[in-house]
Amino acid sequence: MNPEEIKKNYHSYIDQIKDPFDQIVLKMRSQKGESWRGIAWKGPITQLIGYTKHFKTLAAIKWATLPIIGSSFVAVIGWYKQLPIWSLVLCSGALLFLIYYVYVRIYIGKMATLGHPEFHVEALKATRPDEYKLWQHFIQKDDFTFNGLYTILNTLLVPQPDNSINNVIQYSKAHEEQLLLTIQAQKERIEEFEQTINSIMVDVDIADNAIDYLVHLIADITTNLYRLTNNVLDFYDLRFITPFTIYNLKDNVLRKIKDIGTSGISPGEIDITAPGNEDYAAVIAARSKANEAFMNNPYPGRYIVAFKMQMLEGEEWVFCFHFDTSDERALSLLLSNDIIEARQIRRLVHGFCLILHGIMISKKEAAQYVAEKAN
Numbered sequence: 001m002n003p004e005e006i007k008k009n010y011h012s013y014i015d016q017i018k019d020p021f022d023q024i025v026l027k028m029r030s031q032k033g034e035s036w037r038g039i040a041w042k043g044p045i046t047q048l049i050g051y052t053k054h055f056k057t058l059a060a061i062k063w064a065t066l067p068i069i070g071s072s073f074v075a076v077i078g079w080y081k082q083l084p085i086w087s088l089v090l091c092s093g094a095l096l097f098l099i100y101y102v103y104v105r106i107y108i109g110k111m112a113t114l115g116h117p118e119f120h121v122e123a124l125k126a127t128r129p130d131e132y133k134l135w136q137h138f139i140q141k142d143d144f145t146f147n148g149l150y151t152i153l154n155t156l157l158v159p160q161p162d163n164s165i166n167n168v169i170q171y172s173k174a175h176e177e178q179l180l181l182t183i184q185a186q187k188e189r190i191e192e193f194e195q196t197i198n199s200i201m202v203d204v205d206i207a208d209n210a211i212d213y214l215v216h217l218i219a220d221i222t223t224n225l226y227r228l229t230n231n232v233l234d235f236y237d238l239r240f241i242t243p244f245t246i247y248n249l250k251d252n253v254l255r256k257i258k259d260i261g262t263s264g265i266s267p268g269e270i271d272i273t274a275p276g277n278e279d280y281a282a283v284i285a286a287r288s289k290a291n292e293a294f295m296n297n298p299y300p301g302r303y304i305v306a307f308k309m310q311m312l313e314g315e316e317w318v319f320c321f322h323f324d325t326s327d328e329r330a331l332s333l334l335l336s337n338d339i340i341e342a343r344q345i346r347r348l349v350h351g352f353c354l355i356l357h358g359i360m361i362s363k364k365e366a367a368q369y370v371a372e373k374a375n
Contacts (some may be wrong), residue, residue: 014150024139028121044103116315148174244322249316262322281306282318309350
């Protein structure tokens, strides 16, 4: 074979291997330094989930009726049933772990196999270090590609009208392609970093809002405790969450006893048995025997959250929070449990209502006593 034929053969061979080899090398570079053991332990789970479609077929087989397997299967099951429960649990756990460990080892073998979909360069490095050394030089040289090598050989072996100019052009193109690949890889990494940063910033904003909500809530509760100590606490002080209405439930009729901070459009009396009233949150709460909150939208952009309270002297009240759908603080405190349980907010309000109800009863008894003395 003459030198020209040898050159053509090398040129043709590199043309055949440049694309698959570049895919392998670029994948290795992108995986370099990544953690692979977690992937190895989680990978078999996906495959095992895929095998579940065969469970019905296996379950339909009558193993005990098979000539050889059946007798062995019955003997193993009989021995297994004689084991104590703790041994049964321990053996089952150990057997399952052993089976899964075997799957993991098989999966690691796939991860260390070039061309396999599960291939990972760090698994190859850990399990087949000698084979990894053969590829290590390609991985470390970020500016080398087989396509670039082919392009350079192409300029040397294929006659060109003006070799000097075309060689420079082809050489520049090869480096430009590699540069574009590097730029694209860096862009993808930057986008991943930006998404991570954006996610962190969202979490930080949520945490800041949560702290702000709790600080204001604690400040309002502290103020109410001081006002209670100074004997000036009244129902207006319960507006530390939202405007509200309070109804007294008696003889299946809700009678409004307080309306603080709302537009005043809420009805003064509501018959909870009357048709058409069943959609009111206050009616749902009044009918319910559970200590839960109920919500409705009286009109677009508005929420009412109501819950029933057992009060002093056997009375029952229904407390209704009124707020807009844009009120993030009220939504967080009353409809979600991300900062503090909404149930605890209702218990807090219930506690203050019991205090104010006791004050109302004391004032009423005092007035009756004065009236009796005057007579």
